[in-house]
Amino acid sequence: MDTIIFDVDDTLYDQAQSFKNTVKQMIQESFTDEELDKLYIASRKHSDALFDKSEAGEITLLDMQIHRITAACHEFGIPMTREQAIEFQEAYVAEQQKITLFDEVVELLDALYLEDKQLAVLTNGEDKHQSMKIKQLDLEKWIPKEHHFISGAIGYAKPKQEAFQIIEKKLQLDKGKTVYIGDSFDNDIVGAKQAGWNAVWMNHRKRSLPTTTIKPDKTVYNAKELLDVFRHDYSIVK
Structure with missing residues (x-):
């Protein structure tokens, strides 16, 4: 080659590690490693579903980021407001800088x-x-x-x-x-x-x-x- x-x-x-660290910081729930993996996979699913719309400018990048975590949390019965989702994204970006x-x-x-x-x-x-x-x-x-x-x-x-x-x-x-x-x-x-x-x-x-x-x-x-x-x-x- x-x-x-x-x-x-x-x-x-390992992209999941940044996500898991953010969840532990921002969500007041106790998760097993398996549950964290499932929550991460759910967030990626919702992110992928809106990626094309985000790329095309049909929705903002922030709206896509808010949706992926709120929708993933909803699947697991975890309440999250828009404001909390924005705080989560800010913490996630900080984790990605590590x-x-x-x-x-x-x-x-x-x-x-x-x-x-x-x-x-x-x-x-x-x-x-x-x-x-x-x-x-x-x-x-x-x-x-x-x-x-x-x-x-x-x-x-x-x-x-x-x-x-x-x-x-x-x-x-x-x-x-x-x-x-x-x-x-x-x-x-x-x-x-x-x-x-x-x-x-x-x-x-x-x-x-x-x-x-x-x-x-x-x-x-x-x-x-x-x-x-x-x-x-x-x-x-x-």
């Missing part, structure tokens, strides 16, 4: 950088918010800023093919020697495979494989397995 492109959220770091890369991802990026591989990120989300995460993760150490592709900045979100085509043109990709790594089957794997790229599914949430003709080239369940794929299957990390 000559070019390796990464999703950001829940691929390079995110760190998985240890094995650091090792992988170091190795790929030393081998002079072309690296990039492609992430869905609002430009300023995703740029904040990229800065916090210190990704410019390995990936130049001109290789940061954020849907809010480029005008197209995964899995739309235009998002992948913009990168192909900018980086002059050889599709057969390009691999994309992401956690969302619908956005990342479907989008990358339809673009003709190789795709690795970072399935550390252990989601079921959807019934579809599209399959990832590799599936990994944690960052260590991701590193092992590049060592053993792609043989480009020593």
Whole structure:
């Protein structure tokens, strides 16, 4: 592989941890780890359902953020007002400013950088918010800023093919020697495979494989397995 492109959220770091820390701070309920996982998954479901409307400007980013936590809490019988939801989002953003890369991802990026591989990120989300995460993760150490592709900045979100085509043109990709790594089957794997790229599914949430003709080239369940794929299957990390 000559070019390796990464999703950001829940691929390079554990997005759920920031959410769980915020819940513990802001919601006066006692949760088991399993309940926190379910609440997180519910919030992502509601976020994904409104993402296209947010990207299109049909609703504000703040309204989408308010809805995802209030709707998730409603599923679990937890009351939350709009004002409380805004406070939750502010605390969540503060927690996201503490995110760190998985240890094995650091090792992988170091190795790929030393081998002079072309690296990039492609992430869905609002430009300023995703740029904040990229800065916090210190990704410019390995990936130049001109290789940061954020849907809010480029005008197209995964899995739309235009998002992948913009990168192909900018980086002059050889599709057969390009691999994309992401956690969302619908956005990342479907989008990358339809673009003709190789795709690795970072399935550390252990989601079921959807019934579809599209399959990832590799599936990994944690960052260590991701590193092992590049060592053993792609043989480009020593």
